[in-house]
Amino acid sequence: MLSQMPPEGESALLTDLYQLTMMQAYFDAGMHGMAVFEFFVRKLPPARNFLVAAGLDQALEYLETLRISPAELEWLGASGRFDPSFLDWLSGLHFDGDVDALPEGTVFFADEPLLRVVAPLPVAQLVESRLINLLQYPTMVASKAVRCVLAAPGRTLVDFGMRRAHGAEAALLSARASHLAGFDGTATVLAGLRWDIPLFGTMAHSFIQAHDDELAAFEHFARSHPQANTLLIDTYDTEAAAARLPALARRLQAQGIAVQAVRIDSGDLGAHAHRVRAILDAGGLPGVRIFVSGNLDEDRIDELLASGAPIDGFGVGTRMNTVADQPWLDCAYKLQEYAGHARRKRSEGKATWPGRKQVFRRYGAHGIACEDVLATLDEPCEGTALLQPAMRGGRRLDTSSGRAQLVEARQRLKDQLATLPPHLLDRAASPEGYPVRISKGLQTLTAAIDAGSALPDCNRGGGPP
């Protein structure tokens, strides 16, 4: 039976059990009314002045193809948890709702909806778990990777972290999210295949070790890859390896093969880079670039460059792909409206802003963003509306290729970074932060619900029925 199952990432059963048991209860009570859920981040992590929206392409793909397979249905039936009539209804499962969202690459802040789903309650409920799973991680990676990009202007940045990412999907999604954030490329081959992300690669210590002599390994690799070779020089003694390169490079040069770069992966990377640069320059190899790797993140990159280390490129892995300093976001997908009435969760420390919302960004002098306003959807408000229609009736509005969407998102982020107040671009936490104002309309709606006049009608003007 397992062989008839869809891949895990496409399975409607990649969800929490309670989504299905709640669906059964909704089904029993005929609660198929329109629900509005919004996904947002409650609080920026301590070391982030802003976040970068990512993962929407995958989230929409998930919604558009949501189905339950016969084999899965059979398994659910055998579990004895669900009624046959509910399972029968479930066999026709698909998502035909609307989605509005921040386009990928949009800079956003706490409380601002990244995505709004409007769909019949049972389906909008079911997709909660996987939507969070698909949006949180890429957003975290893009928001971390952009900090590396800001720390390394003019340097080459490559995602090296596939092996330590948490599983296959994380490996792929982090290659994509880091490229979106401005990385030049990735080492992950499948990410190149999926999204045409430029691929980079060097060599492993095992390659050196498999040869009896280090220089023979270098020569062997360069002959196999005359166009693209980065030689790993730290397996035994970094400077000793560098010192042997000029002679080899001259020999290869005579045969039309150019040594392009070296990689240093251990020890004091800055000190090694200085010494290796001097050795290469003295040996007539000023064009051979120096690439470093090994537990790098934005702080370490900044430290190295601030010390003047002559480094041309960085392989950034583990700490970015696992978002090591902040591997989860305080984020939620919450019911904001059901059957035309705004709803609000009031749990301690976890209260939400009710109703359908829009984010307006306002710009001041020199086109620099000065304020976001979180408002109800139908409230007149100045500024640029950030949430855009992404899906209507279960169909994606942007049907361009995955590559095209990624390129566009990358450019969007670049453009937006140029409009941010400079203090947000510092790696250090900005004490002043960025103002997100709650509109008068949203304050009024919230107060009305809390006062228990409650469950106000949401369908004033612009909102769908």
Place this chain on the structure above:
Amino acid sequence: MLSQMPPEGESALLTDLYQLTMMQAYFDAGMHGMAVFEFFVRKLPPARNFLVAAGLDQALEYLETLRISPAELEWLGASGRFDPSFLDWLSGLHFDGDVDALPEGTVFFADEPLLRVVAPLPVAQLVESRLINLLQYPTMVASKAVRCVLAAPGRTLVDFGMRRAHGAEAALLSARASHLAGFDGTATVLAGLRWDIPLFGTMAHSFIQAHDDELAAFEHFARSHPQANTLLIDTYDTEAAAARLPALARRLQAQGIAVQAVRIDSGDLGAHAHRVRAILDAGGLPGVRIFVSGNLDEDRIDELLASGAPIDGFGVGTRMNTVADQPWLDCAYKLQEYAGHARRKRSEGKATWPGRKQVFRRYGAHGIACEDVLATLDEPCEGTALLQPAMRGGRRLDTSSGRAQLVEARQRLKDQLATLPPHLLDRAASPEGYPVRISKGLQTLTAAIDAGSALPDCNRGGGPP
């Protein structure tokens, strides 16, 4: 073309580019000799006294089914990076090597190989990235989850973290690894389908919010799920919700429906649990269990139970599934031998113990483990050999079901925990740690390589050719 691609987790291209470029170079030079790679953890994370091996089932599955699809091959060819003769050879790619490994659920320490691959160099090289990707994460989760298990004796523990895990595969693998470590079950439906892991579920705040009245929501859910209902009582006011339960429970009881448990997900969980317990007891509901959730980990669980909070079960999510305090391991898959000669990487801070190795565990009084010995494979050594044959000639030796292997691993860990020195079971870091001794044979081999008498012949006695 994408539609003809295998799922990402099964793709031979879920690897780093350098594996393929090194393979091309090995192919060019006819370097198809037998390579021995070992995967190990260099250093225990600060807050772990031991690690728990997990992920082997998935790693072996990956190796056994390793193929390159025609569509992938075509894409590689179009990239222009590789020679046609190499691609032709690659079209027949499969793994026919041997694997020895610590069975899942084995407790292990730094420097001890978790897995050894013996295979022709190009293939043993290719699989590095995905093997690390498949072994690191489950091992981290199991090693974190077992700390929760040790902190909550006699309580129900459920994996709640699918949504915040890093992608689809992480969601599934963390459900499996936490169950291996002793969790009672998971909320992730697909993990129940895959490995028959017991499923648990409650209800979401959105369920309550979708109803005009909280009590109506409780009643509605309990009627739909008379056998399994855990009511979420913190959407508006935890104690107020609890106070309304006894009357509802009596009414439902009369119709044969028993309210089984409540869940508290916000605020001071210990204080709420105390108050809710008192309310339920006073209302004649001593049998209704209290379940809590919300940013829990082993430390918070311990705190709650130490304070005497009357909590029957914990939903543990985010911090376990993202291994929040330590989301990566300092681990490596290193070449230890090629073509019969031991190899050693000597990079600063990253030197390895060379050759094929075995771990022997020795037991003292009362069957408590007192020392591990890291030895060469053919060295006579007292103690229980921990690495076991897992695959020969590319075929798995244990062909029992995924469920059977998981059950066995769960029992193995339970048995091993009973043999550990008690100080290792503390949550606090053990200052004395656990002794892993390097055998005389391994020291001699290492010294020989470092002295440059080097590349000693490994095939003395027991080692394969």
